[in-house]
Amino acid sequence: MARNRTIGRTHRGIAWLRSNGARVRRSSGRRSQFRLFLEQLEDRRLLAAGDLDSTFGTGGLVTTDLASVTAGLSDKATGIAIQQDGKLVVVGSAKIGPGSDFAVVRYHANGVLDPTFSVDGKLTADFGGEDTAQRVAIDADGKLIVVGQSGTDFALARFDTFGNLDTTFGNGGKVTTDFGSDEGIGGMAIDADGKIIVAGYTETGGAAGRDIALARYNSSGSLDPTFGNSGIVITDISVTDALLDIELDTQGRIVGAGYSVRPGGSDFDFTLVRYNADGTLDNSLDGDGIQQTNFSSGSDVARSLTIDGLGRLILTGDAGIATFDFAAARYNTDGSLDTTFSGDGKVTTDFGGTTDRGYWGAGIDPLGNLVVAGYSTQGSTSHDFALSRYTSSGNLDTSFGNAGIVTTDFGAGNPDFGLNMAIQADGKIVVVGESAQGATSSDFAVARYDSGFTVAVPGVTITPPTGLTTTEAGGTATFTAVLNTEPAANVTFRLISSDTSEGNVSPISLTFTPANWNVAQTVTVTGADDLNLDGDVVYTINTANTVSNDLNYNGLNPIDVSVINVDNDVETLTLTIAASSFSEAAGVGASTATISRNTDPANPLTVTLMSNDTSEATVPATVTIPAGQASMTFSLGAVDDNIIDGQQTVMITASASGHANSTDSVIVTDDDVAGFTVTGASTKITWSDSGASGTDPFGVPFTSTPNQTLPSWGMPGFNSGTTKFLAPGSYEAFRVTFSGLPAGVVINATHPNTVLNVTPFSVADLWNKEVTGNSILFTSPDPVNKRLDQNDWFFTSVIFSGLFDASQLAFEVEYISGPGVTVSEAGSSQTVQISLDAQPAENVVLNIASADTGEATVDKAALTFTPANWNVAQDVTVTGADDQIADGDQLTEITIAVNDAVSDDAFDGVLDQVVTATTTDDDGVSLALILEITDAIISEDAGPAATTATVTRTGDTSGELIVSLASSDTTELSAPATVTIPVGQSSVQFDIGAVDDAIVDGTQTVTLTASANGYPDGTDSVDVTDDDAARLTLSLSTGQSDTVDQSSETGGSVGGVDHFAPMGQSFVPTRSGLDYVVLKLSDNTTARNGVTGAVRIRQSSITGTVLGTSDPVFFGRLL
Incomplete structure (x- = not known):
């Protein structure tokens, strides 16, 4: 085994990890750079470059079965991405039954399945057809983007970090796109805006007529209309074209690698294309955005694309030399071959087998070496994983494996296909593919190889990341954090407890500087008491992404720390009432309350509830928390007691066997108001009309203005005294109901300018209004003192929201007075009922009085209500009185008032109420003049205004009446020749004078006579006493x-x-x-x-x- 090389210098390499061909660019739009430190190691035996990593799986190998054990069902891995925490995400397809589905597997860095991902580390997703995942990438949120094809369409899926489909993406987490023919995806990239770009082919002319196809999707899964033609680009180079990989360069341009038919031939050439961000071809690459490269007389296919630190474009795949060999070509940014790479920009490698194919896996390691993965046929039929590593000059790196190449057999001589690869931050190489299991099935296959060097990678080391314990009694645990390498700028990251009810972290953020980067900082985690009997709970101290101006350290995600909080709780109930207060008028659903338990919810729990004042608030006798639930919600009811008792605090208690009781309180506010209600028949005048303008039956004008800023109907005179209310009677309410309004035109209930104006106008004269549909009701704010009486000045307007045809507008108006009674001079009676609105603490006495007993009398002067009979209505009978005067119907106010001196103090401020009694006249309406002299006796020396007299007419008062006056002895009594009774009035008062005659003539009786056209005379007499003594x-x-x-x-x-x-x-x-x-x-x-x-x-x-x-x-x- 060879010794590892040691290098004592800094080397700049690429800060991107190859993830099955999908590249993720940072938002800055430029590649980040690692500052790499290659450690000087002590003299010890190490793995050689290209050796299987024995710390991974079993001897560096892992196989995973996703499909059924049924013979003939196969699993194949085609894509890989490496998370920042070192976990490996591998995608491909699983043959489930007759079809295949997307398959996703996540491994820990040591090759063990990650059980936090989809329970067992594995999942499949079915699009409903023959589904194959081709590539995977990790977006800025840590979500997994998996692309491939479903049947003959592009297919995409997005999963959260736990393996759940992300329902905010497409349709339930999945998207398919049909170009109208057969399509397949070869490569994927995610741009700085989080948009997803996929590339492949579409068969526009059948299986032999493929064109390059690209699509760009928004993060929601919808096609991006700013890209190409409604999100799609199709490029036709030759009769058959396809892209198998894409990447984004530092300018955001899309660079693609694939194949197309070479000019004048039928075989394929390596094909390099470059597009601008909008989907148009970039003509700065070889003049038209397309470059083809020929390796052999056979077909040459580029399956992977890598961009190195100098922006050079590297295509890898295989060349059709004899059978097939690994092939690589490096291009300058203008698309020309880079002749510093292997002399002519191209290189091929023969593994000695019959077929050597460089597949979708290639990348640049931290030393700048090019690594290519695929498979090689070793022997007559067996295929093995194959790797080659090249120096930056294009030569095989002889320190790697066997003179730059490595093959791996997973055992038993079965075929093994390496299909993709990724390079870890530490330089280790992970290759994925499939390994045959017997003759008819295969499994996911993963192999990890040592790079032969050790890289000090920028990162954060957390010690320990697991095994920490806190207690609910406040017990603490600690861990440390330190940077792996010296940063060029400060590095900060936040620390967040995943469950603050179990534990809290301090400090909440850490900052490392270029001066203290290698000094471990201690973090303390303190347990919290959640009051739930939930046993020992695992929670996490999450480490947020690092923030730094050093791009190597910006956006890293340090490992999270797992902590166990030891429980110390006892069985307890917790009662929480949603509302802090409610009105006693709120009824049975006044509020909700929740009863929670901190015990195991496996079984149902019956809880007993009790209110300490059921006259204010009620609860169910019991409520059951169902099995599987920790809490249950129920309703509280308010009880309207009709007692003026102010707000009451009610305590609700919850209890259950074996549990500590829980209480909560609620304030029940009183809605009972001191007052009394008088009921009796109301009286009203009703009239109806239609059209744009006119007058009511009493001569008051109305008008409609449908085409102004404020479409309205009204009776004019606001604040001007131009409109007088002429209807007879006294009213406390006024209702207008409209018909003929177009659909959508309604009364504007919020407009303030509606007034019944009792002269002089004041804001206090604004009447209340209530809109119901197309009806509006105005009511007096003070029915006793603010009434609409005959001859009051008034104004009203109703504002609409929308225009209408005034000629079609119809309405009904009601002037309402109530409560009221009608009696007659013949002595008929009507009864009103009076009761209190709320129960008093002491007696309440109501005084009853008639304003004119000559017209109407009451049978009771007072009513007494006790706390026992407060809600029992008492009768008051109103009886008409005969005045034997033809004075027409008369209105008399019957006033009901609280006697404050002898009543419950709560009723002292209650306003008086008035019952209007209408006494109908039975004295006829014959014309008559009635003359009445105020004084029966006057002295002859009393002068010209000795007394007054009143002349009254009966009958019609619509015109003025001139009355002539005549004295029977003008030497004793003088009077005006005539007086005039005005329009609308029935009488007039005037002065009469005494005449001093200086004669001793004693008392003289003088008669005054009133006469008018059409009326019988009216007379009255007066005695004029003598003030003269006899003298000569x-x-x-x-x-x-x-x-x-x-x-x-x-x-x-x-x-x-x-x-x-x-x-x-x-x-x-x-x-x-x-x-x-x-x-x-x-x-x-x-x-x-x-x-x-x-x-x-x-x-x-x-x-x-x-x-x-x-x-x-x-x-x-x-x-």
Whole structure:
């Protein structure tokens, strides 16, 4: 056995691993480079280059049977990829029954099947036809992309790292593409964007008419329309063309190797093609993107393509020399043969057998050597795995095997076919293919060969990666990490626990520098208590990909660390209520809760549930966690108790035999509000109409505006006082229902500009609205104080979402007042019922009062509700009263109010409610004027506004009425000639005046009469009291002092007392009952010429002339 060479210098090689012909480029778009360190080893015996690696499988060999034991069923490996953790992924086909399926096997680095992959390390995938996997690659997410053919179509499948089909790819993880004829895939590559490129052939002209075919797929499995023609490229070079391998160069161009018929002949030549990223041929390669190379007079087929560190293109396969020999050609980037390789750019190798075929496996090892794999016929019929290694100059590497070549027999002389290969990071060579098992079947065959040198590969060493133990009591375990080689820049990677309920890691990231790269860093893992009786649990400390500006260290995936957490839990239940609170009105499904167990779920477990307050929240008596489940969800119910008791906290307890109890709480919020409900027949006015505009029955305009920014229907007057509500009555609700709207046009329930406007306008006058289908209901925010009454100013609009034909719009309007009753003046009655909305803690007293007992009365002044009878409705009877006035139907408000002083305090803030009683008039509607003087007695000195009077008309009030007024004694009582009763009103009030006559005439009764056209007169009278006293005044022009003698005459006799008074003064008769006062002027006893005569008491004066002036004294005798 030869000694291994030791090299004391740095050598640059390629950082890509050959994976059955599929290449994965980093996102930078350039190849990464390893900094390779070849160790100086101590003097000891080593494996020779080309020897089977005895640390792999059995003596370096592994065979795996995937098919049935039925004779004649065969398995064949055709592709390989190596994961960053060193595991080997091998693909091919397995003959299952009459057909074959995709087959995938994953091995540990030592050749043992990986049981974490599809349970036993093996899987098959059936596309439904004759299915053969050809190549495999590992994408940036660690998923496996497997390509081949199904029947006569391209076929692709994607698996996750556990061997499950990735359902996000294609149809359930699989994709097939039919070009319209027979197709097959030879090679695959994944570009920097994660797109998948496959190449092969399509038989456009039958079996003898193949063309090169390429397809590019998005990561979802769909064809990429930016590539070629809808994701497909077909290239016709000759009558028969195919690509068997492809790779991407540093510029993202697609380079392919295969065969085509040589010009002027019928045999094949090595064929090199290069495409731009969009699928067009790259004319910078030999002028047209195509280069053909002839090795022999027979057929020469290139089956593998490799690009070295200088960008040179190396095609390998076999040449039809005599029988067949291994063949390789190296090209410059322009497509010309590289004459530094074997003198002319070409080399062939004969293994000494009858047939030597270089198959789909070739690669560049870390020293820059070219390694080619295939099979060779040794003896007359037996085929063996075959390897050749060439130096960069194209010569066989004589340090490898037997002068540069190696053949391997798996035993028993049965045929063994090497079909593909990959080179590990440490330089070891892994070849895959098939090995015959007897005469009629074969198995996957894998062989690993030593490279003859040791490579210090950039990487992270984790020690130990397994065997760590933590405990749920917080026990810890440690491992170390160190880099394998010195990096050119800092290297960082994160550490993540796969199950933080079992264990946590510290630190959560490690950073190595060019200065400390070889100093091991310690990581501590601490066990966590998950409260589950789940036994000892295996979890993983996952190592994320490394991040570094050194491309050799960027994107590496260090090995994960396996840890066991030792359980310390006891059997426990855990109760979790989903909602922290719910309303008592939420009903039977108010919330859900989950009861979980930490015990073995193999058997069902019955759990008993209990609520500590079933008047607030209820639970099932028991719930069963089924076998196979760790938890069960059930419903909590809310109980509406109708008691004003605020929010209540309810405890729910779960218990089961042998388990610790668990409790959780929920807050039940109270929905009970202090209030009372009055029920009784509502009253309403209903009208309907249609069209773009018009007026309602009471003269209010409406209009539709279907073609504006806000299509609407409404009754105008917003904030302007231009629209008056003319309908009789008082209303607390207003509903409009529409028909004739086109499909899709609905009421816009969110638009805010809808108002019933009680003047003056304020935001408080916005009425509530509720939309149901094509109906909208407006309700007063305060039915007692904010009502829509006759003659209120108002505005409303309804906004639609969409346009409509106004001429087709129909609607019905209802003005609603409720609750209400209707009674008559004949004494009929109606009853309303009153009950509380919630149970009080103390009595509640409601006062009942009629605003006009002349129209309607109630039979009870108050109602008392107790905590026991709060929900038993009590009756209040409303009875009509007869006022014997033809005043039409009258509305009377019956007010129900809480008596705060003697009621439960919770009801103090409850608003009053009003029942509207309509009393129908039975006094007829004949025309009449009714005149009423306010005061029955006035004094004659009370002036022009001595009192007021009111004239009232019955019947129609739609026009104004002029009423004439007449006083029976205008010397005692005055009134306006006319007064006018305005439109819409039934009465008018005016002033009447008293006349002071200065006559002692006593109290006078005066009658006032009101008259109008078409109406009988109305009258009323008033007594005018006298404010005058009986007195006489003598006025003489002489200005001298005179006297008057007053005498009285009763029944014709003269008697009385003389009274003397100075001139100009008045005197009051001393006797009453006088009919006449007779004046006679005399000079003592002698009568003088002067004033003489009789004056009635009711007259105010007589006038005469005094003739005598010599005697200033007059004697006046009252006769």
